[in-house]
Amino acid sequence: MTSTVGSTGRTGPSERPRRILRFSLAERLVHRATAWLMVSCVGTAACLYLSPLAQLVGRRHLVVIVHEWSGILLPAPFLLGLASSAFRADLRRLNRMAEYDREWLRAVRKRWTSPDLRPAGKFNAGQKIYAGWIAGAVPIMMFTGLLMWFTGLLPPISRTSAIFVHDVTALAVGVVVGGHIWMARQDPHARRAMRTGSVGRAWAKSKHSKWVEEDHPDGSPSA
Template structure:
């Protein structure tokens, strides 16, 4: 997707489809995390009650989680961004080294449309979602797999869920710290100054 200059509104960053995919996926992930907390945190479980209903909501939200991404594949802009997220270059290694050394100078963190941290997050959350879906299905359809598999799936599902919660909290925290990035996801546009500072290698 190219940088589309606009004298008053800045430059285009995300299409309507991309924003829909992000919002829908975030909503489904939020339901999964919330219902998981209600199932595993005793105080929340007592407060909410109706465990069977919470379990069903959790299962169906988890099953629907890949749907927005699959639907988004119909969008050329979304497919293009998946290509950007899937490619690592020398500048990404430079960005990661700067991040590890807490070097926040823009010149030390070259980035294209997505920086290396965003690429790693996208790859990790996509893989984690697939693992959660697979282990969740083994826990749901108990008659399809041996007991040992179900026990292992439960262990992986529970601990990965905790990890996802922590990573999502970090993702949300970084978004809250960057109003312009939130504007890009909310309206599809960002300021030219922000684009030049945070993503200097992003070109039309």
């Protein structure tokens, strides 16, 4: 008797499951909480800086409070996620560029679309660069935000300088996060992976062939 993923029977070696596990529950919760906090930061910032939105929303003091606490809490999901071994394993993947990542970047520059020319592990090179950029931008935003909140915290750094760096970084974060959302909208399989944790094996082989070869050569559903 054979089975698909999620059933109780065994799957024969030649009858691989159609879906494989991509993200654990802990990873999905970290992503979801971080996404909501980031959207809150960007949304409230827009309400503070764009006059039409500011007039539409009103209650500036409340918007400021929501913005400040969303920023302070932004690292919390990440820190809590460190308790998950699956989350830590994916952090190591994101922090390591492989030779095939250079091939992926070369294919993107030359606009090659064939999956064979864009090899990727569990995360492609673009996702790794995005993760690294956000990991650097968030501490800058928090640090400059605290300097704006607690005036005089570091006298050598003026509040004007902190505001300038905070605003420029915030604009860049808004653009990059917007690009991340746009890319996610183009790929329903990737979005489903963040909702359910699993992906189709065919999609995984097409978009993340090295991950399937290295982690799921026999169709194992384990992460």
